[in-house]
Amino acid sequence: MFKNYLKTAWRSLTKSAIFSFINVFGLTIGFTSFLLIALYVFDEFTFDAFHKNTNNIYRVVADETTPEGKETKSAGAGYQISQKAVADLPEIKDAARFITFGRLNVSNAENTNVFYEDFTVANPGFLTVFDFKLLQGDRHTALTQPHAVIVTEETAQKLFNTTDVVGKVVKIDRDSLPYKITGVLKNFPANSHIAFNLLFSESSIDGESFKNFINSDWTSGEFSTYLLLSDKADAKKVAAKINALVSANANAESSDKSSYILQPLKAVHFYSNDIEGSANKGNITYMYVFSVIALFILLIACINYMNLTTAGFAKRAKEIAVRKVAGASKQMLVKQFLTEAFLLTAIALVLALLLVEILLPFFNTFTEKQLTLGFHTDYRIWLGIVAAVVVVALLSGSYPALFQARLKPLQLLKSKINIGKGNLSLRKSLVVFQFALSIIMIIATTIVYLQIQYVNTKDMGFNKEQLLVVDINSGKVRNKAATIKNEFSKLAQVKEVTVSSRVPGEWKVIPKIKVKNEKIQSVEGEDMYFLGVDDQFLKTYQISLAKGRNFLRGSIADSSTVIINETAAKELGITEPKEQLIEMPGDEPFTARVIGIVKDFNFQSLREPLAPMILGYQNNPVQAIDYFTARVNTKDVSKTLAAMNDMLHTVDQNHLFEYHFLDKQWDLFYREDHIRETIFMIVSMLTILIACLGLFGLTTYEAAQRIKEIGIRKVLGASVSSIVILLSKSFLKLVGIAAILAFPIAWLAMHKWLQEFAYRIHVQWWVFVLAGLTAAAIAFVTIGLQAVKAAMANPVKSLRSE
Incomplete structure (x- = not known):
């Protein structure tokens, strides 16, 4: 019997090739997205879980x-x-x-x-x-x-x-x-x-x-x-x-x-x-969001199957009626239709597994993971895949199967099938759900993109472009830093050179010290970041001096002086740098004179608020210099790098030349955000694509149900455009309802995400309007194509059977 079900299912799928292709395509995209996101989320949730005694x-x-x-x-x-x-x-x-x-x-x-x-x-x-x-x-x-x-x-x-x-x-x-x-x-x-x-x-x-x-x-x-x-x-x-x-x-x-x-x-x-001091920090909220997205994409594919199968009822009505008249029971018909759903789901899964195999190398590069899907993959993933196939097949096939099986032969032979009445029918509610999710994803993608653009272009109080940072990795180079800096500055492509203990955007730990104003009583002082710099630091990084003076080149006296930023000045109660003394208690207590105040500059991710900063002269007891930074002309950078390498080797032949461009280092702060932005963008596109397939199915069904009405309207003189509007307006209303539901959810989610940044954009109203109009335009094109086809059909064909 099962073999017969399988043959019949295959014959039915091949007979309706277009609908079958759309169903397989939608489910394949759904499964592929689900599998990739599931592998990513599983990898995150099993972080450090491979040790025997993890618990x-x-x-x-x-x-x-x-x-x-x-x-x-x-x-x-x-x-x-x-x-x-x-x-x-x-x-x-x-x-x-x-x-x-x-x-x-x-x-x-x-x-x-x-x-x-x-x-x-x-x-x-x-x-x-x-x-x-x-x-x-x-x-x-x-x-x-x-x-x-x-x-x-x-x-x-x-x-x-x-x-x-x-x-x-x-x-x-x-x-x-x-x-x-x-x-x-x-x-x-x-x-x-x-x-x-x-x-x-x-x-x-x-x-x-x-x-x-x-x-x-x-x-x-x-x-x-x-x-x-x-x-x-x-x-x-x-x-x-x-x-x-x-x-x-x-x-x-x-x-x-x-x-x-x-x-x-x-x-x-x-x-x-x-x-x-923690590395590889994850964000569990995003894992829940991605998990929900993966399930939603799969659910949308299931909804499409329901809608497209429903749309094909008119074509299969007489087949089902004949089966019933010939003695087929309700249970036999349910099994037949579920077999079709399982067969189609199995085909989609095989195609999805092939796609995942092709896409995984690119996905791993993009997410910086080592994900695999094979015989050695964790058994829980394969159990999840089997469970997903069963659930998808049952979910997508049960509603059409149960509905078709309970219809009476007379209804089927007359093709008088009503599936839900009014605008709030199950099918239309599912379309609202599909487009609401699509609109949410469009809004999320747009806001993430705008925020990343904002942090990339915001004035951070210094110019990070064309800054080449060279590591100091040996005592010989550190001792000869002044000589090397002088040689670097002679290169034609080098504009300015400085040395410092750390750099803005530092991937290592920038030290903190306790600082207190002598005139203000404080037990421990305030925690403030510390950088050891030379007299060229402000010029090279293009940091503005608000008050006072800069360090003087070669000045021994300036070894006991500091420059502070505006935030530190405010916390210490210093309005003018009049050689005021500040204390830095600790293992090596240090008293310094404040000689200048610089305008605030961001030296950490824009997720962090501006923090107090102390700039000590390079010969300070807190931290030795560790970097050269050169502002270079990037026209012939390879030649400049080779010259710098040669200069370092004249001081230390064993020194390895390590460098990076500071703007690239800053990009790493927002690497995870770029990944999320791309994921949101791809998912929103796939969600819209699959939702449009569902809309196509509903439009097809609507046109099939109203074929005689359309024929009569055309005979009475209705134009193609009026029929297109007639078929389109009810579906566009669904998109409007979806937008109304999506807007507050999207606003709440993205408002919460933006709170992670100390510096962030304000969510603008036009983002929501743009998302709604985009969804409406895509829906209209999808509906219009099918509506035009129905409107241009010869009314004689639709009316002659009556």
């Missing part, structure tokens, strides 16, 4: 509150917390601890492959707490011995052109002794918030100063720390015991109230936006 691993997070009530959280802890907690608290089975000391020059023994990498050291617990796959080596001993290092397979290939490297040595420029490779790790998954290329054993740091530091370090916050708890351990109770341990052993020198909390490993990706 028992917690990150130690420091929570500090200043006397003024300001709360800050940071992803770091003191050395002794992980060291003593494991020994003293039975609930803690193991601890992973690592710290990065900066970057260093790495090479193989022959110096044939040289590059820069972070110098990250970890304790042996790193490999026993986490389950990162070790391709070679023993995870229990790989990080125990001094001068041991483990590398990823990518780094092994980079150094030795092979992954069989255990026992080989790596040289670094901060140590005269080579490091022996004791393990090779599989490249880190893209959905891991922890990633590195080399990991050195903690026991390699054997200097007395480091030993003295860690022996009493309870509160530094320098070590990323993860604890593996026993199955029955209560994380909150363990955190309370850790806080008690710290209180009993740490020296309470700061007036800040501090405590430690344990953050579940699974929560790190989505719930770390307020935690400093």
